[in-house]
Amino acid sequence: MMSAQVSLFTKxxxxxxxxxxxxxxxxxxxxxxxxxxxxxxxxxxxxxxKSKKQLIEIVKLATEHQVAITFRAAGTSLSGQAVTDSVLIxxxxxxxxxxxxxxxxxxxxxxxxxxxKANQLLKPFGRKIGPDPASINSCKIGGIAANNSxxxxxxxxxxxxxxxxxxxxxxxxxxxxxxxxxxxxxxxLSNHQPLVNKLLALSASINNNDALKQKVVQxxxxxxxxxxxxxxxxxxxDPIEIIKHLMIGSEGTxxxxxxxxxxxxxxxxxxxxxxxxxxNTNLACxxxxxxxxxxxxxxxxxxxxxxxxxxxxxxxxxxxxxxADDSVALLIEIQEPSAQLLTDKVTLVTQKITKFExxxxxxxxxxxxxxxxxxxxxxRKGTFPAVGAMRDxxxxxxxxxxxxxxxxxxNGIAELHRLFQQFGYSEAIIFGHALAGNLHFVFTxxxxxxxKIQRYDAFMGAVADLVAVQLxxxxxxxxxxxxNMAPFVELEWGADAYQVMTALKSVFDPNSILNPGVIINSDxxxxxxxxxxxxxxxxxxxxxxxxxxxxxxxxxxGLTYTPRQRISVARRIxxxxxxxxxxxxxxxKTQLEEQYQQLVDDYQYLGIDSCAATGMCEIQCPVxxxxxxxxxxxxxxxxxxxxxxxxxxNLSAKxxxxxxxxxxxxxxxxxxxxxxxGESAVTNSFKVLNKLTAGxxxxxxxxxxxxxxxxxxxxxxxxxxxxxxxxxxxxxxxxPACASRVFAATPGNPKSLPQVMISVFNKAGFxxxxxxxxDSLCCGMAFTSKGDAKxxxxxxxxxxxxxxxxxxxxxxxxxxxxxxxALPLKQGNHGLSFYxxxxxxxxxxxxxxxxxxxxxxxxxxVTCSSKRGNxxxxxxxxxxxxxxxxxxxxxxACCGFAGDKGFYxxxxxxxxxxxxxxxxPADCSFGYSNNRSCEIGLTHHSDIPYQSILYLLxxxxxxx
Numbered sequence: 001m002m003s004a005q006v007s008l009f010t011k012x013x014x015x016x017x018x019x020x021x022x023x024x025x026x027x028x029x030x031x032x033x034x035x036x037x038x039x040x041x042x043x044x045x046x047x048x049x050k051s052k053k054q055l056i057e058i059v060k061l062a063t064e065h066q067v068a069i070t071f072r073a074a075g076t077s078l079s080g081q082a083v084t085d086s087v088l089i090x091x092x093x094x095x096x097x098x099x100x101x102x103x104x105x106x107x108x109x110x111x112x113x114x115x116x117k118a119n120q121l122l123k124p125f126g127r128k129i130g131p132d133p134a135s136i137n138s139c140k141i142g143g144i145a146a147n148n149s150x151x152x153x154x155x156x157x158x159x160x161x162x163x164x165x166x167x168x169x170x171x172x173x174x175x176x177x178x179x180x181x182x183x184x185x186x187x188x189l190s191n192h193q194p195l196v197n198k199l200l201a202l203s204a205s206i207n208n209n210d211a212l213k214q215k216v217v218q219x220x221x222x223x224x225x226x227x228x229x230x231x232x233x234x235x236x237x238d239p240i241e242i243i244k245h246l247m248i249g250s251e252g253t254x255x256x257x258x259x260x261x262x263x264x265x266x267x268x269x270x271x272x273x274x275x276x277x278x279x280n281t282n283l284a285c286x287x288x289x290x291x292x293x294x295x296x297x298x299x300x301x302x303x304x305x306x307x308x309x310x311x312x313x314x315x316x317x318x319x320x321x322x323x324a325d326d327s328v329a330l331l332i333e334i335q336e337p338s339a340q341l342l343t344d345k346v347t348l349v350t351q352k353i354t355k356f357e358x359x360x361x362x363x364x365x366x367x368x369x370x371x372x373x374x375x376x377x378x379x380r381k382g383t384f385p386a387v388g389a390m391r392d393x394x395x396x397x398x399x400x401x402x403x404x405x406x407x408x409x410x411n412g413i414a415e416l417h418r419l420f421q422q423f424g425y426s427e428a429i430i431f432g433h434a435l436a437g438n439l440h441f442v443f444t445x446x447x448x449x450x451x452k453i454q455r456y457d458a459f460m461g462a463v464a465d466l467v468a469v470q471l472x473x474x475x476x477x478x479x480x481x482x483x484n485m486a487p488f489v490e491l492e493w494g495a496d497a498y499q500v501m502t503a504l505k506s507v508f509d510p511n512s513i514l515n516p517g518v519i520i521n522s523d524x525x526x527x528x529x530x531x532x533x534x535x536x537x538x539x540x541x542x543x544x545x546x547x548x549x550x551x552x553x554x555x556x557x558g559l560t561y562t563p564r565q566r567i568s569v570a571r572r573i574x575x576x577x578x579x580x581x582x583x584x585x586x587x588x589k590t591q592l593e594e595q596y597q598q599l600v601d602d603y604q605y606l607g608i609d610s611c612a613a614t615g616m617c618e619i620q621c622p623v624x625x626x627x628x629x630x631x632x633x634x635x636x637x638x639x640x641x642x643x644x645x646x647x648x649x650n651l652s653a654k655x656x657x658x659x660x661x662x663x664x665x666x667x668x669x670x671x672x673x674x675x676x677x678g679e680s681a682v683t684n685s686f687k688v689l690n691k692l693t694a695g696x697x698x699x700x701x702x703x704x705x706x707x708x709x710x711x712x713x714x715x716x717x718x719x720x721x722x723x724x725x726x727x728x729x730x731x732x733x734x735x736p737a738c739a740s741r742v743f744a745a746t747p748g749n750p751k752s753l754p755q756v757m758i759s760v761f762n763k764a765g766f767x768x769x770x771x772x773x774x775d776s777l778c779c780g781m782a783f784t785s786k787g788d789a790k791x792x793x794x795x796x797x798x799x800x801x802x803x804x805x806x807x808x809x810x811x812x813x814x815x816x817x818x819x820x821x822a823l824p825l826k827q828g829n830h831g832l833s834f835y836x837x838x839x840x841x842x843x844x845x846x847x848x849x850x851x852x853x854x855x856x857x858x859x860x861x862v863t864c865s866s867k868r869g870n871x872x873x874x875x876x877x878x879x880x881x882x883x884x885x886x887x888x889x890x891x892x893a894c895c896g897f898a899g900d901k902g903f904y905x906x907x908x909x910x911x912x913x914x915x916x917x918x919x920x921p922a923d924c925s926f927g928y929s930n931n932r933s934c935e936i937g938l939t940h941h942s943d944i945p946y947q948s949i950l951y952l953l954x955x956x957x958x959x960x
Contacts, residue, residue: 040531
């Protein structure tokens with residue numbers, strides 16, 4: 001329920017915030033309230049902010065109405081710093097501008113840019129941003145800076161604090177400060193003299209206290225994100241520099257970072273990695289101390305339990321279980337600007353390791369091979385997911401993040417193991433960035449009873465005492481303070497430093513409207529309140545840890561739900577269902593029932609209908625969850641309850657050839673009608689029909705293609721094989737996908753896609769066989785995506801049986817022209833060699849063709865199914881063979897057309913491709929891909945024709 005203050009605030013912002021950006025529906029508020037931590041707060045209001053000007057007005061009104069606001073970037077924070085029960089502010093797509101200066105030495109980034117995207121922008125300059133958090137493929141610049149996130153290689157000296165050059169800040173009173181502008185700085189200093197005076201007084205209070213100053217110096221030699229970065233008060237005397245650096249790691253509690261300029265760092269191209277397992281933690285940590293003196297880029301430590309969790313990796317030694325319990329592994333990476341410098345450094349490091357070889361029980365020597373080294377890093381990156389995947393349903397994964405002085409590292413590991421044993425966390429593992437003394441420990445925890453909550457509380461108290469008091473380390477090294485560590489900030493820093501921190505909060509945010517309760521919190525039990533309930537819902541998704549890594553590749557992000565939100569809301573539905581019967585009062589029961597019914601009603605569209613179910617989320621998910629499969633399971637339940645759907649599916653499956661023919665004729669009839677009555681009339685007619693048929697008739701849009709002509713089947717020999725068809729080895733069986741049989745080519749193309757396929761293969765000397773039964777065949781995806789698993793399986797089996805016969809029991813490869821169809825066709829132990837067309841062409845066709853004249857500039861869409869099938873490089877390879885320049889638009893992981901969903905829910909396709917047109921270069925008039933239905937949507941939203949990559953190859957190629 002919305003408070004009176006938030007209600008007044010909401011009315012005040014309506015004149016300048018669009019209605020669709022003011023989210024009050026419970027279903028969406030709950031979904032947006034989720035972050036990667038184990039806390040759950042539901043905001044009363046969610047605002048999607050589009051501009052700095054808009055944000056300034058919102059902040060002013062929040063101050064006026066005394067309404068707390070919390071800023072959210074990607075929501076990958078682990079300590080509860082991005083959740084609120086007041087107003088949550090999230091950023092629209094408009095916060096992704098950037099500017100690169102001085103040949104890549106500096107870069108200005110808005111907070112909505114994903115960290116990995118920033119590095120992609122800098123790659124041509126041989127540079128990257130300093131911070132390298134493990135979540136860099138999902139987390140955004142705003143969160144990286146606000147949490148002072150670091151990572152595996154950046155250590156202390158390349159984090160945001162040490163690489164920030166400038167930033168634009170919005171303060172609690174709505175004031176904007178651009179530290180790169182002398183005018184802005186002068187105005188701020190003039191108009192905020194009391195703030196500046198208080199800040200300088202706090203600086204003096206530390207600098208005049210030798211003991212406190214020395215503590216600050218000592219603690220920031222380690223990674224440390226506990227509390228505010230008060231090292232800024234001794235590192236700088238200029239108030240602007242102090243403010244700028246205080247904002248780093250302040251978690252949105254002192255101001256909003258509207259953009260940030262980084263000094264970039266070298267992205268050295270020459271790299272070598274090695275993996276070394278020692279049977280003695282003390283000796284391994286002594287080696288780490290010596291490596292720290294050699295400027296080694298990364299040393300990742302894994303304890304024996306961590307090694308056991310990833311023992312199945314094929315590159316791992318086979319006998320890990322027999323190693324001593326005290327064993328630890330060190331994954332070492334060295335990076336240098338030249339091959340010779342790399343060789344020299346590897347030699348030096350190897351000499352150090354040799355001194356400890358009596359404790360070495362297994363090793364994988366240094367090598368420069370990037371593919372092999374990626375396997376080594378996959379070991380390290382697989383530890384956290386391994387715990388998540390093996391945990392009991394209903395528990396959450398907690399990853400804590402501490403740092404010890406290097407001389408205390410071995411003792412810290414031993415003492416953490418002792419605490420795991422004492423408190424019953426037998427599954428806990430330790431890994432981390434050893435060069436910085438930074439350890440992560442991962443364990444599983446349920447919060448469904450007071451006893452379990454008290455155990456966690458006692459454990460955290462013991463950890464805090466060990467790390468902060470006994471070993472003088474950091475309770476938070478790189479994950480931020482949040483709610484989770486707020487009660488322990490004073491324990492780590494002492495009363496004097498904590499008073500400075502509370503004073504800083506008061507100086508910048510006197511009314512405590514900016515993310516209150518985070519970093520500074522007087523409640524010593526806040527870390528065990530508002531805990532997330534991980535209700536059991538479905539086997540496919542119960543392992544979800546709600547990290548949010550999936551969201552960056554989800555086509556419905558920002559339109560409806562993301563995979564994380566689909567799972568979280570489903571858990572809430574299950575939890576509410578169980579809670580209703582346990583309600584203690586009639587009012588409580590009524591409220592729970594209302595929440596339950598709203599979530600259930602809204603979930604049909606927000607969760608189920610609008611999911612593309614393409615499985616891109618699985619690629620990003622650290623525990624390998626394909627939320628699309630979960631949604632398909634829910635669609636199956638819906639399908640089984642609909643007599644009409646079952647009858648239509650049965651009819652389509654039995655008479656597929658007739659259905660595709662009718663669809664083709666219907667498309668031609670629509671195009672004829674458009675020419676007679678006009679496009680507007682056709683569009684409106686289909687809207688009416690769609691409504692009258694409850695969505696069974698699709699929605700029309702201008703890029704609907706014409707219907708394809710009847711497929712011509714049979715044998716198509718190449719000229720090279722004339723007269724020797726029965727013995728020619730270069731034969732393929734071509735199975736045209738449903739889409740290429742129904743949808744004609746883009747206007748202007750005289751050939752159908754099957755004709756182009758035949759042309760390309762014949763040029764390369766391959767005979768092509770098209771089965772006569774092709775019109776009645778389907779890979780089954782069209783059925784399974786709608787929840788009809790039965791007919792999907794039947795059609796897949798039918799296709800594989802026919803293709804088995806035509807391929808003479810697998811003697812000849814089978815080619816399909818749609819990347820989405822290749823995925824199901826390859827499933828199972830059928831003994832057939834299935835290839836997606838681009839996959840086969842890249843490997844077997846290109847060597848036999850001569851490219852006469854390349855196209856100048858083309859767009860290329862890499863389909864989600866190409867990525868899932870690991871054939872994206874083959875598609876890109878063909879494009880580069882055929883064009884001088886290939887433009888692959890960024891931030892489009894999936895087009896959202898999703899089979900035929902682009903016809904029935906075109907808003908998903910439109911939303912997914914909202915960034916496409918602005919990325920199209922002016923000199924680019926053609927686009928290519930490898931899935932016909934995707935190409936329809938791409939054509940519609942780019943204003944240039946998209947077609948199969950084989951059209952391009954056919955156009956520019958000749959026989960050798």
